[in-house]
Amino acid sequence: MKAEKGWSVSIAIDEHEGRTRAKAQLFGDGHPEMVGVGLARLNPTDLDVPAIGDELAVARALADLSHQLxxxxxxxxxxxxKIPPHLEV
Incomplete structure (x- = not known):
């Protein structure tokens, strides 16, 4: 049986310069820490629903982290x- 590996992501959400900011940190066994950041701001014509800004900022932070990985x-x-890879995204 193969040993199980574990990676984890920690997400912090705060308000920064009038925007919702999310920071996603990836931690893994023997893997260097990586950080993705996502921002969201309220459109003045939209209803103020803070949970939506949080979700959008987190999604963007995870997307940033994914692209970095x-x-x-x-x-x-x-x-x-020694050959350039062709990774499908």
Whole structure:
């Protein structure tokens, strides 16, 4: 049986310069920490529903983190194979 690996993501949400900001930190066994950031702001014509701003900022932070992880993986593949990877997103 293979040993289980674990990665975790910690998400912090705050207000910063009139915007909702989310910071997603990825922690993994032997993996360098990565941080993604997402911002959301209320459109003046929209209703003020703070949970929606939180969700949008978190989604953007996770998307940023995801893109960083894909780029890091592509660099790792190229370092090992010496061939530029073609990763499907």
């Amino acid at each position: 894909i780029e890091a993986t592509a660099a790792d593949i190229e370092n090992v194979t």
